[in-house]
Amino acid sequence: MNEYVMRRVLLVPPTVFIISLIVFGSIRLLPGDALDDRLAEAGVPAEDRLKIRADLGLDRPLVEQYFDWMGGLARGDLGDSIFSKDSVRTRAWRALPITVELGVLSIMFAIILGIPTGLISALKPGSFIDLIVRTLAIGGLSIPNFWLATLLIVLPAIWWEWVPPLTYVSFVDDPIGNVTLFLLPALVLSLRLGATVMRMVRSEMLEVIRADYVRTARAKGLTEYRVVTRHAFRNAAIPVVTVIGLSVATLLGGSVIMESIFGLPGLGRLMLEAIREREFEMIQSVVLLVGVFVMLVNLSVDLVYGFLNPQIRYG
Amino acid sequence: MTAAASLYRPSTRVLTVRRGLWRFLRKQPLGTIGALIVGLFVVLGAIGPYVVPYDTSALAVGPRLSAPTLDHPFGTDAFGRDQFSRIIVGARLSVFVGFGAVAIGTGAATVLGLWVGYVGGKVDMVVQRVVDGVMAYPPLVLALVAVGVLGPSALNVTLVLGVLMIAANSRVVRGSTLAIKESTYVEAARVVGAGTPRVIVRHVLPNVVSPLIVIATVSLGTVILAEGALSFLGLGVPPPTPSWGRMIGGEESRFYFASNPSLVLFPGIALTLVVFAFNMFGDALRDVLDPRLRGE
DSSP, X not given: OHHHXXXXXXXXXXXXXXXXXXXXXXXXXXXXXXXXXXXXXXXXXXXXXXXXXXXXXXXXXXHHHHHHHHHHHHTTOOOBOSSSSSBHHHHHHHHHHHHHHHHHHHHHHHHHHHHHHHHHHHHSTTSHHHHHHHHHHHHHHHSOHHHHHHHHHHHHHHHHSOOOOOSOOOTTTOHHHHHHHHHHHHHHHHHHHHHHHHHHHHHHHHHHTTSHHHHHHHHTTOOHHHIIIIIIIHHHHHHHHHHHHHTHHHHHXXXXXXXXXXXXXXXXXXXXXXXXXXXXXXXXXXXHHHHHHHHHHHHHHHHHHHHHOGGGTTO | OOHHHXXXXXXXXXXXXXXXXXXXXXXXXXXXXXXXXXXXXXXXXXXXXXXXXXXXXXXXXXXXXXXXXXXXXXXBOTTOOXXXXXXXXXXXXXXXXXXXXXXXXXXXXXXXXXXXXXXXXXXXXXXXXXXHHHHTSOHHHHHHHHHHHHOOOHHHHHHXXXXXXXXXXXXXXXXXXXXXXXXXXXXXXXXXXXXXXXXXXXXXXXXXXXXXXXXXXXHHHXXXXXXXXXXHTTXXXXXXXXXXXXXXXXXXXXXXTTTOTHHHHHHHHHHHHHHHHHHHHHHHHHHHHOGGGGOO
């Protein structure tokens, strides 16, 4: 176990280093100068543009800029926003809880939607209900979340003159109002993951239900309910944990869309704004944080997996 | 080989293909429906602009923001353009981006995965850390950043979505390669004196083709969805090229949804149908070609 944990943890620093190079490189090395374009659009004359670049340190060698950025990160300084007076850290810190709330609610919805349907489907494979559930799951994987979200805003407005709440209120000011705000976006965001969980539960259950220990449990005279919940599902659930953990990256991508449609000022919207405004210092810091966050989640999933499934501990 | 034997060979091959197709039709009804929709979609992408009733960039071919009528079955948009024609022609962009990105993504991933999987060692170690790094990202976020920096165009969107697929797909190819590398037939080929390139191309590659076809089919749906999301967020292909994603969320329709919901309804149905078809077809292909991948 220790060696396994050690090996996984030791791989973190080189991966973070590579992530930072990817982020830095993709913003600086790609052709075109986004900031210059943006300033030119705003009507800033050429000499002033050069001066702004010098103030921001953009005329220095790339290596120097990279280490400057890394040094700042090590001190907790994510850089300054060009077009806003708040620092990147302040804005990211304010946005983070909103994205986390959306993500956690989505995962909860996905579990509620995916696990029971997957179980029903697996207990009666080939049945009519199995066919329905499986088709719905492919539907969940296929339906564009931005389309569904738009429809959920447009159609109730036409039919019942009801519009979901679209102005953000903080949890501290109005807990109920705050949670209501997240329900629809979290539900839409959860469909894809819910469908994946359903398919995973189904295929794992079909595998496990044939195992010897399940036959033993039945032979002992246990009720079918007990066999399924205590013996089969417990083992089938292990890979489901992994799937949920690995889906964090996809959820974060989807939250960019949900936050922009439902007016939630989270990390996704911050990133989208930064990209539209071409605030690359903000883009690179926020994107790096997102990558490191996802990697740490994946690491903990691996460790939890090692804990849940002793077979791979020494793998 | 005798003349009789060489005459016999091609006909068996035709027979197995035909039998395989028949088996697919019978055992995978949903997959067959999916395949038919995919076929229709590709044909529309190819011939769309030549068969539509109205020119898609012509303004005011009908009244503005008309609800569906006989002349305009899906209604018209704020510029009086025919929505039905625009959706048909919109298939062209999805086909281009979808197939283009998947060709780049799976092609490069195959080469990379075969190479690092077979050679192993330090090269593999370094490449796997880069793959870890890329895979730590929501693909949509990287795509937004890259398209934001490169500038929105059909070619850039295709390139970016294609390059982003390389990491994850190369890992699948690498995984299969690692397993195949240890097999006795690879050992046998090496004993006979086959060099590394020959072993990779003649013995390893044919065995990773099945998982590759499955991944490529499902990726097509994912990429088409991603193009829709980028266009929806305003970072896809710029107007006037019709794009389903932008028809759902772009300025040309965003402000008119409440009065005219068919604007958002029909492009969304088209997009869902195509992605649904690719997913059903991909699922069926996986069941037939590579049952091992079933565990998602």
